[in-house]
Amino acid sequence: MTASSLGRGVGTRFGSGWISGVLGVVFSALAAGGVLCLRFPALLTTPDARGYYPLDVVRFLIYACLVAGFGLGTLSLLLRREKSLGAAALLLATAATLLGGSRAEIGPLGEAPVYAGLDWFLLDMLVLGLIFVPLERAFSRLREQPIFRPQWRTDLVHFAMSHLLVQATVLLTLAPATLLFAWAVRPALQRAIQAQPLVLQFVEIVVVADLAEYVVHRAFHRVPWLWRFHAIHHSAEAMDWLAGSRLHLVDVIVTRGLTYVPIFVAGFSESALMVYVVIVALQATFIHANVRWEFRAWQRVVVTPAFHHWHHSAEPQSMDKNFAVHTPVWDLLFRTYYLPHRWPTAYGLVHGHRVPPRWIAQLVYPLRRR
Numbered sequence: 001m002t003a004s005s006l007g008r009g010v011g012t013r014f015g016s017g018w019i020s021g022v023l024g025v026v027f028s029a030l031a032a033g034g035v036l037c038l039r040f041p042a043l044l045t046t047p048d049a050r051g052y053y054p055l056d057v058v059r060f061l062i063y064a065c066l067v068a069g070f071g072l073g074t075l076s077l078l079l080r081r082e083k084s085l086g087a088a089a090l091l092l093a094t095a096a097t098l099l100g101g102s103r104a105e106i107g108p109l110g111e112a113p114v115y116a117g118l119d120w121f122l123l124d125m126l127v128l129g130l131i132f133v134p135l136e137r138a139f140s141r142l143r144e145q146p147i148f149r150p151q152w153r154t155d156l157v158h159f160a161m162s163h164l165l166v167q168a169t170v171l172l173t174l175a176p177a178t179l180l181f182a183w184a185v186r187p188a189l190q191r192a193i194q195a196q197p198l199v200l201q202f203v204e205i206v207v208v209a210d211l212a213e214y215v216v217h218r219a220f221h222r223v224p225w226l227w228r229f230h231a232i233h234h235s236a237e238a239m240d241w242l243a244g245s246r247l248h249l250v251d252v253i254v255t256r257g258l259t260y261v262p263i264f265v266a267g268f269s270e271s272a273l274m275v276y277v278v279i280v281a282l283q284a285t286f287i288h289a290n291v292r293w294e295f296r297a298w299q300r301v302v303v304t305p306a307f308h309h310w311h312h313s314a315e316p317q318s319m320d321k322n323f324a325v326h327t328p329v330w331d332l333l334f335r336t337y338y339l340p341h342r343w344p345t346a347y348g349l350v351h352g353h354r355v356p357p358r359w360i361a362q363l364v365y366p367l368r369r370r
Helices: 017-039 057-080 085-100 118-139 152-164 166-180 187-194 200-221 224-234 247-266 270-286 305-311 328-331 359-367
Strands: none
Touching: 017 057, 017 085, 017 118, 057 085, 118 152, 118 270, 152 166, 152 200, 152 247, 152 359, 166 247, 187 200, 187 247, 200 247, 200 270, 200 328, 224 247, 224 359
8 A cells, every 4th residue: 555545646536436445444444453352352452441342332333344344445446546445445354354253252351461452542543533534524724634644644653552552551650649649648638529529520630630731741841851752742744633642652651640640649539530531532632633613712711722733833932832731721820821813824843843754763763862
């Protein structure tokens, strides 16, 4: 499959078989991944999530993805001269079928010492893709920006690795709090917090987590050796739902680990924390999205796409602004709020700085001597 077959250019118009080919590959890959999760759950699924999956729904989704993969792959073969997309879709769908398809037997569920979060990757990709791709097509700010814009594959690898390595990232996220701040835990305080209504707990998590993340985020911009890692995130020159995934693993671990400290000490209930995790995942994706909504009435209360797009702007006057992730209150308080009545003209690193375009090069980039 060539770069041009998934890129922008000749042969990607409606009716060329390109759209059906791309969708066929996506659905077939999702089906194949789902079948592998059924066959090898101990190695490929997240232990804490297994009990929450409705098996009938999972099997139906695999079946639907297989039907879509076979159908769209065949359509692409009929419409398109270049057959790689259609062939790849049919090959993946056939492999998933031979492995058992939607009727695949569930493999041993024993605890493996090491596992990959393939289930988490597939679920997130399916849900976020179904939400944000149509949203960006219908309400895009930059209509000329394609779904498969430059460096989308690099961001997809970032997205995949942050999910597949969930065992390591979760362990390293919890470690700073549990190892270094256990002394700060007060059971009486935690019981009082957990007795509060769920909505109040959620609001409190947003406030304390956002303050912690504001401080950590600002440090990543001000401390030179930390900026080397965070520069990877700011190197994205196009903003969409996938661009927010471009994060160095050190950036992910340090930010999440330090942000979790006040949440751990306060001892919020598990249900409140789960609601926060789901909502923050959706919001973090949304504020990077290529959508034109400005939400002017809420700009000083909730972080919006316009607010965060300026944080990613390549215009010099926007440097080191808009650090908050949930509410701009902290930027207003600490005088780092910046939101003119227009959108940025360009994204990426200021003054034309560049980082390597590929994931593996970005992984080692902050560690190189310069």
